[in-house]
Amino acid sequence: MSETLILSQRWGKKDSHTLASYRADGGYRSLEKALGMDPPAIVNEVKVSNLRGRGGAGFATGLKWSFLPKDIRPRYLCINADESEPGTFKDRYIIAHDPHMLIEGIAIACYANDIHLAYVYIRGEFKKQAQILHDAIQEAYAAGILGPKVMGRDFSLDLHVHRGAGAYICGEESALMESLEGKKGYPRLKPPFPAVVGLWGKPTIINNVETLANVPWIVEHGGAAFAALGTGKSGGTRLFCVSGHVVRPGVYEKPVHYNLKKLIMEDCGGVVGGRKVKAVIPGGSSAPVLAAHEIDVSMEFDALKAVGTMAGSGGVIVMDESTCLVRALSRISMFYAEESCGQCTPCREGTSWMEGIIHRIEHGEASAADVDRLEQLTGNIMGNTICALGDAAAMPVQSFLKKFKPEFLAHVEGRGCPFGDHAWGLTQESREAVVGEMRV
Template structure:
């Protein structure tokens, strides 16, 4: 497997006007759409299936298979909804992609809509990123002006309208059914499944919900073929992806590479840790809702299967890097603050569990806890995991259980002792610079 970068979605991000239609067409933009319109819907779906493209939003579900779940046409509408509500701490790949090269997404939306028989697609964007909203709206206007959207696209007889919708800023709306409720004007809360969106989604019609990067990867697959895509990555985790390095590295940013690359290789490309005096302490392979890893996991291949076998999840490939100056208890405490705040409150395990974890972690961080609090945290996690209405609750337990697994002694060092009579965090906050915005803040 190649371990070098594979600039595909990021190929021309450094061009002066990378976001413009002119730049995108100069790099063969919308050629894949012309190819797709000459193919049958079945062949398009099969090509994406053959490529092995898996959802880039976190779950890793095969994209082509999801498209194939739609029931046969019944004469009514069906919809494509792009989940652009990126808001997990550490996850920051979709927003720069839409900002730097939005036409990858627009072209992918048209191809996907044609494949599934959709005539009205929606892009649900997080409302706080007004600059990205404006950029997307401009890209949609350019696509309409060039005939890539609207009536009779490129003379094919296929019609498609695209609506860019700005959400009100709720993490829960990243869950696909909560997103659909929000898009319909309701309060963003998860729906009971089944029925799944493929059967009864937006406006109770068959709906495909995909992540931004998933849809943006489709044009390259159609242009170059499924075999080209499977030539990158691993056998079961094919292709390329954006790896978002943030935190205590010299050159944080987006690194587009084949799945299966390791953090050690990515760190080399990023110039290593920010300081030679402090080594890697812990990191997240897929954002704050995935179990943390330590330095012993530097060589774990970053693909869905290998990361799962090592005890975590690849998720959104949000690699948050923390060095030895970081207090793991403080980091987990801040993450749970986020999840307690963002819980929609629909189900008791998540609503109550995150609230109580927040209280216990706060006590521990400030030296007011006892050793039994660690078992209390694990007990709360057991009552959240697998019992929540959606994955928000499950994800919130990940940093807690994994941090206790790897850093139990550090939790105990926060308790009052002979060495630390008053208890509390033994780390110097000024030395850690832990919570600079690029470290764990939501984008």
């Protein structure tokens, strides 16, 4: 049986981003079908599909939609295209290669939830993708797919692109709404949840790009067919992003429960130069790291949770045996220190402290007590902040220490990095030999 491709089937086709190309391949028929359905029936299909949020949290999409209070209007939809979790680079390809699939998914979601105004919040660095999406939206308006009468029906929908300006935190849903309201991206206390008090104080759904791009397929084929592609409580396929020391990095669409080792060793061609895998981060840099002997595992949300990590945003970062994991963790911790918004003290101060201690360990300026202090510090951040960034910064540190502590102690005892100049593993030269091979 050939693999079912829902999201990436049209990638690489000539002019796949245009309305004409999308229509020629049957595009917008699902919207047509949806507009003839009862809105609650669409929500039900999405529930049956076991579609879970592809942004990181893996929350059941149909359930999220059903949290909207019955009697408050207007309601809004925000589409999260702030893709900023290190190791994640999939939504940008959906937008660049098949923006109309996303627009169709958005239109169906809005019709199903009685929403008439939606914004795609796209990260500022995706200038080109923002333009492609904007152009596709204009095409859709001109064709009567968006606007006062969607496909000639008595349903109005306005959709706009809102481009951010460089802040990881704005991928957090409440920070995204703050940013969209024209403020700095400070996450809000929850509850109340966005479904009740969201954008401009009104009920709001926030869904990831990939999540919504699945919706046309679900409407066309039915929720049960989508659920059947996956396993347990997770339906469909996922876009896995593989980066780091593999032969063929790129975006791979696979069933949600695909095996991590198979993805790395077979689909991506294993590690460059035939070297061995040392460690893998399976779901974006916030996800706890797996040691090489732990990667023979399903990537489904609950399966990865069961082995102490998370599927997160689908960003698989592969590090080979020659990588210094203290150096790698040092760089990851720098990211969180840089991106902490500064609102909560444990995160604002804690991320910088962690970065500082790890940097000292890497450069042989730390004591064994510092390693213990680092461990202790993570416990003081976890669970003590408004949003999940604090946890996201602490989880990598905890997991690297738990699984690779001898490497940290070796830096302390040896007063420096045993890997020397080659701490990043792969050399520039060997990387250049493979960059041409990326799939997308």
